[in-house]
Amino acid sequence: MRKKPVTGEYFLIFRATALNLSAACAIVLAMVDTQHPDEAPCSNAGAERKAPEPCTIVIFGASGDLTARKLIPALYHLCKDKMMPPTFRIVGFARREKTDESWRQELRAALDQFSRSKPVDETVWKDFAANVFYCRGDLADAAAYNKLEEMLTSFGSGPLRENLLFYLATQPSQFGQVVEELHRASLLHKDGVGWQRIVVEKPFGHDLASAHALNNELTRYAHESQVCRIDHYLGKETVANILMFRFSNSIFEKLWNRNSVDHVQITISETLGVGERGGYYEEAGALRDMAQNHMLQVLSLIAMEPPVSLEAESVRDEKVKLLKSIRPLAPADVAKQVVRGQYFAGAVNGQPRPGYRQETKVKTDSNVETYVAIKLFIDNWRWSGVPFYLRTGKNLPMSASEVRIQFRPTPNVLFAAQCGNHLDANALTLRLQPNEGISLRFNGKVPGMSLGVRPVRMHFSYDAEFGAYTPEAYERLLLEAIAGDATLFIRRDEVETAWQIVDSIRAGWQGKALTNREFYAAGTWGPIAADDLLAQLGHAWHEPLVIK
Numbered sequence: 001m002r003k004k005p006v007t008g009e010y011f012l013i014f015r016a017t018a019l020n021l022s023a024a025c026a027i028v029l030a031m032v033d034t035q036h037p038d039e040a041p042c043s044n045a046g047a048e049r050k051a052p053e054p055c056t057i058v059i060f061g062a063s064g065d066l067t068a069r070k071l072i073p074a075l076y077h078l079c080k081d082k083m084m085p086p087t088f089r090i091v092g093f094a095r096r097e098k099t100d101e102s103w104r105q106e107l108r109a110a111l112d113q114f115s116r117s118k119p120v121d122e123t124v125w126k127d128f129a130a131n132v133f134y135c136r137g138d139l140a141d142a143a144a145y146n147k148l149e150e151m152l153t154s155f156g157s158g159p160l161r162e163n164l165l166f167y168l169a170t171q172p173s174q175f176g177q178v179v180e181e182l183h184r185a186s187l188l189h190k191d192g193v194g195w196q197r198i199v200v201e202k203p204f205g206h207d208l209a210s211a212h213a214l215n216n217e218l219t220r221y222a223h224e225s226q227v228c229r230i231d232h233y234l235g236k237e238t239v240a241n242i243l244m245f246r247f248s249n250s251i252f253e254k255l256w257n258r259n260s261v262d263h264v265q266i267t268i269s270e271t272l273g274v275g276e277r278g279g280y281y282e283e284a285g286a287l288r289d290m291a292q293n294h295m296l297q298v299l300s301l302i303a304m305e306p307p308v309s310l311e312a313e314s315v316r317d318e319k320v321k322l323l324k325s326i327r328p329l330a331p332a333d334v335a336k337q338v339v340r341g342q343y344f345a346g347a348v349n350g351q352p353r354p355g356y357r358q359e360t361k362v363k364t365d366s367n368v369e370t371y372v373a374i375k376l377f378i379d380n381w382r383w384s385g386v387p388f389y390l391r392t393g394k395n396l397p398m399s400a401s402e403v404r405i406q407f408r409p410t411p412n413v414l415f416a417a418q419c420g421n422h423l424d425a426n427a428l429t430l431r432l433q434p435n436e437g438i439s440l441r442f443n444g445k446v447p448g449m450s451l452g453v454r455p456v457r458m459h460f461s462y463d464a465e466f467g468a469y470t471p472e473a474y475e476r477l478l479l480e481a482i483a484g485d486a487t488l489f490i491r492r493d494e495v496e497t498a499w500q501i502v503d504s505i506r507a508g509w510q511g512k513a514l515t516n517r518e519f520y521a522a523g524t525w526g527p528i529a530a531d532d533l534l535a536q537l538g539h540a541w542h543e544p545l546v547i548k
């Protein structure tokens with residue numbers, strides 16, 4: 001049942017499908033809480049997708065956490081929602097000794113724990129599990145790939161043998177070898193019968209040079225179009241909605257430029273510390289872990305020009321153009337425009353947390369950043385002079401991802417006498433997670449005889465409008481990889497351009513130990529220097545919105 005509007009708040013009803021960007025459709029706005037006949041979903045909303053072609057999905061590194069927590073639950077849900085190909089097989093490839101049956105049992109236990117809808121549907125599970133197989137093998141052993149080839153051939157000579165999705169849930173250092181062995185075993189071809197695709201996850205290298213080398217390895221036996229680089233942020237419903245929101249709403253699109261926008265804030269904050277991932281994090285840091293991928297991806301969707309179509313290449317061309325328009329940072333600019341931080345012991349929501357240097361597998365004198373805030377300028381016609389502030393960090397007071405578009409204030413000539421010098425500027429907040437939705441902040445007169453002004457908000461909430469159905473990012477990403485739509489995957493030039501930006505920041509930090517100003521207590525909003533970064537231009541961070 002739809003929630004009633006809370007007194008004093010307007011609900012913005014936003015009707016669209018964000019599920020399938022290729023289903024271009026209209027958005028109807030209304031400030032009422034009932035569905036008007038004019039608001040009927042556009043003709044393509046909820047339209048059936050064409051079923052993907054039959055295929056086999058091979059997961060390398062199948063014993064790992066990712067398979068149990070994300071991949072199998074996602075594939076099961078696609079099956080449940082009847083989105084999988086009419087026939088399919090899933091093969092887990094890993095070193096541990098297992099049978100098909102014992103692996104199925106393990107996966108079932110994981111599904112009971114990690115499925116987004118419980119309990120697991122027995123009928124769906126039975127059909128699903130019958131298509132799941134296990135192939136024991138070492139990634140470095142050529143004979144294991146021959147065994148895999150035999151298994152795939154046993155599925156028949158048609159699409160289950162020829163249409164192959166290889167999910168490399170392995171160390172990036174193993175990508176080159178896996179790809180080479182797959183090719184040698186006649187399982188991966190640049191041009192041949194059927195289709196073969198490779199899915200890989202970050203980290204895509206640790207700098208531009210290593211990313212370049214990794215990309216060369218991946219494309220030795222596959223075309224770039226066969227490589228699906230996953231950034232799980234692009235699989236999130238709210239991130240997929242950014243293009244829909246921007247390019248199907250004239251009232252916002254007209255304001256989306258330097259004439260109306262004062263600045264933009266992108267926050268991805270997390271209450272978790274690095275926990276068990278100290279070893280990985282020592283090599284990554286917040287800049288590589290979050291900014292190189294998720295933050296720059298969100299930025300490019302927020303700021304890019306309209307693509308000529310929703311074809312993958314058109315969208316990705318615009319994202320690359322945007323990344324290339326970011327003003328390069330020389331080391332001297334890094335000192336002025338980038339703030340790094342590292343948490344020391346504190347408490348998050350009352351829970352004590354150790355300092356980063358006390359975490360497992362972290363050096364006691366580590367200079368790795370667990371927080372980064374960046375001020376960027378985009379030197380193009382639309383955004384010239386508008387600061388974009390990006391921040392992300394671990395052990396912050398709240399877990400939230402949001403984009404705040406802060407508009408320019410009106411000249412305060414009418415209300416200054418009654419309301420003082422400060423008239424709140426309008427802001428539009430895209431709440432990516434949690435409380436997924438969009439809020440618009442504007443000024444309203446406080447009811448009464450005097451002329452009091454107060455900022456009020458209109459909220460659109462996914463839950464209230466569409467119910468609780470939110471597919472996991474991996475469901476969307478796996479489906480698009482199977483269907484061969486590359487829009488949601490990161491193209492080679494995107495990855496490499498993002499590394500150029502990140503490398504220039506790292507060059508500015510080179511050889512510089514953290515100073516006292518760069519530490520923050522766990523449970524606070526990062527180092528003081530991050531506030532100063534915005535204060536330079538008279539701005540201040542806004543805490544992510546909490547919608548009650």
Ligand code: BG6
Pocket residue numbers: 270289290401
């Ligand atoms: C991952 C990072 O890519 O994204 C993690 O490696 C981070 O450090 C995670 O916690 C955040 O993802 P989400 O979906 O929880 O915002």
